[in-house]
Amino acid sequence: MPVLHPAVEFYFDFSSPYTYIASEWIEALAARHGRTVDWKAILLGVTFQAAELRSPVSHPIKREYSLHDFDRSARFAGVPFTLPDPFPIATQNAARLFWWLKDERSASAAPWARHCLRAYFTRNVNLADVDALKRLAAEFGIDPDEAEAVWTAPAWKARLRQACDEAIARGVFGAPFFVVDGEPFWGNDRRAQIERWLASGPF
Amino acid sequence: MPVLHPAVEFYFDFSSPYTYIASEWIEALAARHGRTVDWKAILLGVTFQAAELRSPVSHPIKREYSLHDFDRSARFAGVPFTLPDPFPIATQNAARLFWWLKDERSASAAPWARHCLRAYFTRNVNLADVDALKRLAAEFGIDPDEAEAVWTAPAWKARLRQACDEAIARGVFGAPFFVVDGEPFWGNDRRAQIERWLASGPF
Numbered sequence: 011m012p013v014l015h016p017a018v019e020f021y022f023d024f025s026s027p028y029t030y031i032a033s034e035w036i037e038a039l040a041a042r043h044g045r046t047v048d049w050k051a052i053l054l055g056v057t058f059q060a061a062e063l064r065s066p067v068s069h070p071i072k073r074e075y076s077l078h079d080f081d082r083s084a085r086f087a088g089v090p091f092t093l094p095d096p097f098p099i100a101t102q103n104a105a106r107l108f109w110w111l112k113d114e115r116s117a118s119a120a121p122w123a124r125h126c127l128r129a130y131f132t133r134n135v136n137l138a139d140v141d142a143l144k145r146l147a148a149e150f151g152i153d154p155d156e157a158e159a160v161w162t163a164p165a166w167k168a169r170l171r172q173a174c175d176e177a178i179a180r181g182v183f184g185a186p187f188f189v190v191d192g193e194p195f196w197g198n199d200r201r202a203q204i205e206r207w208l209a210s211g212p213f
Numbered sequence: 214m215p216v217l218h219p220a221v222e223f224y225f226d227f228s229s230p231y232t233y234i235a236s237e238w239i240e241a242l243a244a245r246h247g248r249t250v251d252w253k254a255i256l257l258g259v260t261f262q263a264a265e266l267r268s269p270v271s272h273p274i275k276r277e278y279s280l281h282d283f284d285r286s287a288r289f290a291g292v293p294f295t296l297p298d299p300f301p302i303a304t305q306n307a308a309r310l311f312w313w314l315k316d317e318r319s320a321s322a323a324p325w326a327r328h329c330l331r332a333y334f335t336r337n338v339n340l341a342d343v344d345a346l347k348r349l350a351a352e353f354g355i356d357p358d359e360a361e362a363v364w365t366a367p368a369w370k371a372r373l374r375q376a377c378d379e380a381i382a383r384g385v386f387g388a389p390f391f392v393v394d395g396e397p398f399w400g401n402d403r404r405a406q407i408e409r410w411l412a413s414g415p416f
Contacts, residue, residue, distance in 0.1 A: 199402035
């Protein structure tokens with residue numbers, strides 16, 4: 011009987027450029043090593059608060075570097091990228107819809123996440139704008155009124171809050187954040203370490 | 214006539230684990246591409262203040278991850294590493310001695326930096342302790358009383374302050390921080406991007 015390896019857990023935020031870049035390589039990398047990816051939407055604003063952190067673009071000096079590095083890191087990974095305007099944005103509605111899909115139509119959850127990330131970071135679709143997000147849902151095949159009913163529902167608000175709390179309890183303080191066999195890896199730039207772990211185990 | 218390529222500028226802090234790891238690979242990487250390395254000691258405490266940042270180990274949640282990641286990133290790079298105690302420490306004396314060497318015996322400056330980084334991160338030599346630093350200077354071939362005279366002299370205090378101010382003016386907010394042909398790269402994890410830049414130019 012083949013050994014079943016646990017999925018690579020992938021904590022992501024819809025407004026994080028490094029998350030978007032990582033979202034374009036994590037599926038293929040995991041698949042090459044016989045793994046699946048377990049996507050988990052969180053809100054960076056919530057994890058930042060727990061870890062007393064701020065967005066890199068809210069720091070003087072670091073801001074200019076980060077804006078430059080987003081672009082360069084996307085080119086380095088071979089991923090199309092245009093810094094959206096506005097940036098960053100509130101993404102709780104897209105994230106609530108993600109958890110609804112994950113619980114009710116699980117095969118659609120990760121595709122929805124990629125659809126949103128690509129829309130925001132390559133087509134400048136503002137995920138914080140309710141009308142834009144409804145159009146994006148319709149494009150994806152979700153009834154836009156049903157989508158809005160989900161992200162305004164207390165149950166799905168609570169589901170996202172619970173996901174953020176669980177992430178923080180597991181040590182997540184940023185995104186992208188990966189957990190492989192219980193081992194935590196933070197950042198798009200941990201790709202090579204994740205690859206080594208998947209290829210040859212703990213090091 | 215061969216084209217002369219500018220040196221890779223390497224801003225470092227004596228108390229930074231990621232700087233120490235990078236200090237073990239940057240010389241060989243630069244040399245493979247016909248470059249030298251221009252070492253520049255700074256104080257992270259000063260650049261953190263300018264960029265409104267704190268040490269990763271001073272943040273809840275991120276602290277535990279960082280302590281684990283220092284070790285793992287050192288193993289990934291094949292570099293011996295033991296988290297020193299105390300950590301982090303004040304390193305202005307070692308840094309003032311670096312700038313004195315750089316200005317007066319320039320060939321010794323980078324070797325002194327590596328001597329200190331290895332002492333702190335593999336032998337737990339506390340660079341903030343005056344007696345320990347004097348012994349380290351003596352090991353390196355510097356008269357310990359002359360060393361002490363340097364790091365207590367207003368002129369070398371001013372030299373380090375000037376180096377920190379210049380770094381901040383150039384956009385440095387952390388360490389290790391590299392500048393290659395004017396292009397800024399922050400962090401031990403920008404190694405692959407620096408390598409691509411050195412091998413094939415801007416991307």
